[in-house]
Amino acid sequence: VKMHFGEFGNTRYIRPIFARWVVDFVKECGGQPFLTDTTSLYKHHRHTLFEYLQCAAINGFTYEGMGCPIIIADGLKGTGMVIKVENAFYLDEVKVAQAIYEADAMIVLSHPTLHPEFPIAGALKNVGMGCTTKEAKMKMHSKGAKPTFVVEACVRCYMCVKVCPVGAWEKVEGGGVRFIEERCVSCGDCVAYCKGGAIRVAWGAGLDKVQGGVLDAVKAVFATFDAGKIAFISIATDITPACDCQPSGLPIVPDIGFLASTDPVAIDKATFDLIQEAVVYPTSMLERKLAANPTDGDDDKVKPFWASLDSDAFWQLVVKSKLGNLDYELVRISL
Ligand code: SF4
Ligand code: SF4
Structure with missing residues (x-):
């Protein structure tokens, strides 16, 4: 189960109980689950295996609480397998973290948020950036804007x-x-x-290259699984202006719910659309930004935060990647 255990100090990451439900479900189906993520490129509290395990434990992710191992997929020293990418935008080879490479199946458990480089940091980003080693992450970032x-x-x-x-x-x-x-x-x-x-930083510069590199990495990760062995669940609650690597503020919209799909593009696009349709969370940063510039978020709630990010251009790039379908049918289930 690939997820983000939350940066130290972030309080909007996926609640441990939600991960536990997924773990228990995998066990009921006869699987042997483990929860996993990779170390971060930046140096805060997730940069090394030791730091990340400690941070994960503080945030509530332990063997005892989750009922399964917590595995840092790139290990002590950024271990992984170099995978060739067919029809790549920018990265012909990507180093996929070892535990991801060795897993038989994967549930991609994502916490969608906005992000300075992606209109939505959801399933695609969780896989592309989150399932790879520091070496690969550095290559993905290296074509972006410098501060x-x-x-x-x-x-x-x-x-x-x-x-x-x-x-x-x-x-x-x-x-x-x-x-x-x-x-x-x-x-x-x-x-x-x-x-x-x-x-x-002028976030707009080089964004297409960062996004393209991440989509290349998604292809590399998918290539390590047999067909039908990856599924996606997105926990669309506590949707903040930036991802779980950063300090969190109030959500920008009320909680939406959980989404599930076998298509990473459809689930991200559906989540993005639901965020756009949602009302603005009272007293949030989004409400304050819109009060200051009422037309800013007319067509896209990403714009007030990340003005140079072109959501349409991102979705066009995703279509070119052929990683999934932008079209989806939303089946609503109330539990
Ligand atoms: S943007 Fe450049 S300078 Fe800033 S933390 Fe990253 S690598 Fe370092
Ligand atoms: S540049 Fe920013 S992060 Fe660096 S020391 Fe100055 S205030 Fe702190």
């Missing part, structure tokens, strides 16, 4: 030094930091964690 540094805004919190996976930020004598741009792989995490708003 700029506004020195006057720096409050010397040094989060950039802490989270950057490639040492592109260094402390300088007398206080403050310097940015070594040539080392940057465009992961965007210093931007997310900068407490002074001193690190800025």
Whole structure:
């Protein structure tokens, strides 16, 4: 069961009880489930196997609570299998994390949110970025936009030094930091964690390449499973403006429900559409942004947060990837 156990300090990740339901269901069907994710590229509390297991335990994901092992799929040292990608956009080879590669079947349990690089961070992102090693993640990010540094805004919190996976930020004598741009792989995490708003990025630049790389990675991961051995469940609750790697605020819309499909594209598109149709969560950041600029979110709730992200262009890219269908039939079930 591939999921995200939540970054330390994020409180909007998938509730452990929801994961437990999936685990119990797999057991009832005769499977031997384990919950899994890979270490993060950025350096916070999920960067190494040890850090991530500790973070997962703090967030409620333990063997005792879940009734199955918690496995960090890329292991101690980023172990994985290099898989060739047919008709790739950008990445001809992708290193798939070892435990994902070895699994016989996979339930992709996603927590959809908005994201600076994707109109929806759901099943596709959970697979493409989440089932691969740091080496692959770095390749996916490397074609994206690099940040700029506004020195006057720096409050010397040094989060950039802490989270950057490639040492592109260094402390300088007398206080403050310097940015070594040539080392940057465009992961965007210093931007997310900068407490002074001193690190800025033109998110639009290179987005299609990051998205294309992630879709290539999805193909690589799918190639390691037999047909019919992957299913997707998306827990569309607590939908925040950014993903579970980042500190969370109020959701942008009320809880929508759970979605399930065998098609990763259909489930992401259906979730995206349901978010667009939903009312705005009172007192949320979205409500405040729309109050300031009422026309901003007229046609797309992504825009008030990530203005340069073109949702239509993303869906066109997804169609070209042939990973699934944008068309879907929504069958509503009340339990
Ligand atoms: S965007 Fe560049 S500088 Fe910032 S954390 Fe990522 S790699 Fe480091
Ligand atoms: S994260 Fe931002 S505010 Fe903190 S030291 Fe780095 S540039 Fe300065």
